[in-house]
Amino acid sequence: MRIGAIEAGGTKFVCGIGNERGDIEDRVSFPTERPEETLRQVIEYFQDKNVEAIGIGSFGPIDIDPASPTYGFVTTTPKPGWGNYDFLGAMKRAFDVPYGWDTDVNAAAFGEATWGAAQGLDSCVYYTIGTGVGVGVYAEGRLVHGLVHPEGGHVLTRRHPEDDFAGVCPYHGDCLEGMAAGPALEKRWGAKGAELGADHPAWGIEAFYIAQAVSSAILLLSPKRVILGGGVMKQEQLFPLVRAEVRRLLAGYVRAEAIADGIDAYIVPPGLGDNAGLSGALALGRAAWEREAAAR
Template identity: 55%
Template sequence: MYYGAIEAGGTKFVCAVSRDGAGIEARTSIPTTTPGETLKHVFAFFDSYPLISMGIGSFGPIDVNTDSDTYGYITSTPKPGWGYFDFLGEIKDRYNVPTAWTTDVNAAAYGEFREGGARSSGSCVYLTVGTGIGGGAVVDGKVLEGFGHPEMGHILVRRHPEDEYGGNCPYHADCLEGMAAGPAIEKRHGQTGDMLAADDKVWEIEAYYLAQALVQYTLILRPEVFILGGGVMKQTQLFPLIRQEYQRLLNSYVDTPDIETMITSPAIGDDAAVTGCLLLAAEVKA
């Protein structure tokens, strides 16, 4: 018998199974196209394994409120075909097993908390910076959710004094995602981040926005570890810039752990979310 995991991203789905709830025994990657086409391949993978339970970490926004009529749905996503799609319902119709349901970034936070860079801590925030920006948190050993799930990428930020870019978010323009996600970098400078020099001014501006976000998360949640993943954070020169700007903005107002270990990259790399999904699958109650 196997635990199943689906890391449902806007670009690709990663499906995996495990017999111990942590180590990945088999996996596949599926392009995210239409719901019908994507799930056809998801089902083809899982139909080969007798499942005990599943864990799903999905791109969002999603409905995590169990009292809601749309619990288990992907809700107001701009991704064509996926808006108000009953994702959890489709999975449970196919596999009648207990299923954990959360965001992909919450799953990544939990994976890093249990098996990665936050393993020795009591709390962490995972922020992914790529095509969009999303964040998840683990507090007191539990994934953080309330009426809904956190939307850390859409907090409002102060504009950098030298930044004239208007912002890329269709909802808020100059929120964190609108100013610091990959498309904002490309539209601001006419090149993707991987084409820009490591000492380009863009990285100072990027660090300014990301450090603002980490300061706000610090003052609200006081996590022990920030784990920054996603395609933009492959630009490793960002880490010292973010740490420096974070300390400047926080200005010693509250105590924090050692800055070098507090703001770090994912210890389990791109497997953080799928690992978190497997762990949640192993813990879900019927």
């Protein structure tokens, strides 16, 4: 099979071609401009690829309710031109193939459950911590959507006792994204995370906030693996700090061997690395093709 995959980020789009086994055979990326220009490049890329399905993992918020009149739209994003834009409709007008459509983080979670760090498990939670913070939830063998879709980057957090930073989220100020995303690191410390040393106090504070989100996910969803991706998590010194803080917060209440004795294999980076989002979009496309084939 030839499946198209789109990892639609707020900063850049990555488009690729792969097969049903998860092999990515070709890719291209370009900056996210206004939708008409961005989609022109997407359509040009796929024009001669003869894909049988396309999967899209998109930045959001997006409408993923098939019964909604705005299904396939990007909704309340502040990104210029993208608010209330019919992303999926524009693609369908260009290519008459089955489509998988979900959030970029749900796509990454699906990719990790299909071919990555959660392969063989029926549940996982995937956090991306980068320009923003998002969460994808895979539970009992399927992606979780609910009323709209999970927006775990905007949960409220307890404030670190040594942190008086106001937060950068334009909606909530000091929510998880406002306190722990890449722009929050840069504004708080005056430098990008990659420029801060491994022993900088930034990382203890960062782990304090990330661990609150992870602990809450464990208590609410009881996932069999927690995956932490995104640009901020490329600072590998964060993982032992987050794991230790999660144990402290849970205080022995959740009695599971994975947390008590195997936490290094429970809270992990993406098994697919930087391919998690694109591979997840590929998995969405494959699933859409399979659904349509089964309905024939």
